[in-house]
Amino acid sequence: MALESSFEAPVPVSTVATLVAQWIDRLGVVHVEGQITQISRRPGAGVVFLTLRDPAQDVSMSVTCMRSVYEQILPAPSEGQRVVIRAKPVFYRGRGQFSLQLQELRQVGVGELLARIEQLKAKLGAQGLFAPARKQPLPFLPQLIGLITGRASAAEKDVLENTRRRWPGVRFEVREVAVQGATAVPQVVGALKELDAHPEVDVIVIARGGGSVEDLLPFSDEQLLLAVAACGTPVVSAIGHEPDSPLLDLVADVRASTPTDAAKRIVPDVREEQERVRTARERMRGAVERMLEREERALANYRSRPSLAAPYDMIDRRELELREASGRMRRALEQRISRDSEVLGHTLARVRALSPLKTLERGYAIVQAQDGAVVRDAAEVAAGQQLGVRLAAGRLSVSVASATPEQAASG
Known part of the structure; x- marks a missing residue:
């Protein structure tokens, strides 16, 4: 109460x-x-x-x-x-x-601690915290690196010196914390959250030297592992030496076997990159030179062709062919006109020979009634009828004085 x-x-x-x-x-x-x-x-x-x-x-x-x-x-x-x-x-x-x-x-004891770590490993593995699909790639050249490490530790010195030796212009945001003991986990988690919230930090490195199983226990703590898994910034684990393997190595985006190895993973070597650039430039220059040589040969082949070597020769040949064809056309046309003119003259002579005018020119005349009908028989007209007479040159209008039909010859 x-x-x-x-x-x-x-x-x-x-x-x-x-x-x-x-x-x-x-x-x-x-x-x-x-x-x-x-x-x-x-x-x-x-x-x-x-x-x-x-x-x-x-x-x-x-x-x-x-x-x-x-x-x-x-x-x-x-x-x-x-x-x-x-x-x-x-x-x-x-x-x-x-x-x-x-x-x-x-x-x-150590055996019990290792057993607990294995139990936690199975639990987090079932939650998918170790899955490769959730791991973030490291930036090629981070501008600002967050470093969580012990105070004045050898791990801090290894990371800083080796990283700057590889890329002198790199910058660090260092958080010195306890890396073993009871205060390690809350201090590392606090530094991790602070660096993850920093807008300029591109990658976070958690580093410390080697140690016993008890010394490295904070880096297999569930609270720290969950905080690393929730980070939006890529995290590199650089804990201990090669044989040391806390659970942080499995949750982090990249595992470095040592702090020195972490420096190799987070930044490229400026000398190696310069050599790669030089090699790439040589390959590019060689490729361009080979392309130019190939194009020069192709251009020389094109220029050696008759159409480009002597372009006016082809035009002259075509002009000569055109003139010859024009001459042949002209001669053929003249021959055709001459031949057709001759045929037309013969045809005209035949037509004229058959023309009634030729008959009239020999003294014959054509007698026509008033309606234009040709009179062929004297019985067709009567005395006093007006008739028209067509001569070879001109016409006459006559009146019939009398008409004497010829009796048909008896057979």
């Missing part, structure tokens, strides 16, 4: 402390896993004080352990070690402090 109180009826501090202690006491015994960040053993004191920190969160808790219990723990725990403790949550009324009263401590 809520404690009833007010400004007019406040409750004493001791009452509140007692109630809090009673509530905490109800939690019973709990088993807690964490990393020891501090051990305080005062000479002559009967209590050993430890600080237990969450491996992935910035949360610490005070632990008290009786010296007799602590001295029975073999081997003796050390700072930085991951442990599981069985403890009773307690609240000290006099100081108003909360702590865990340690009853038993077990150190997490």
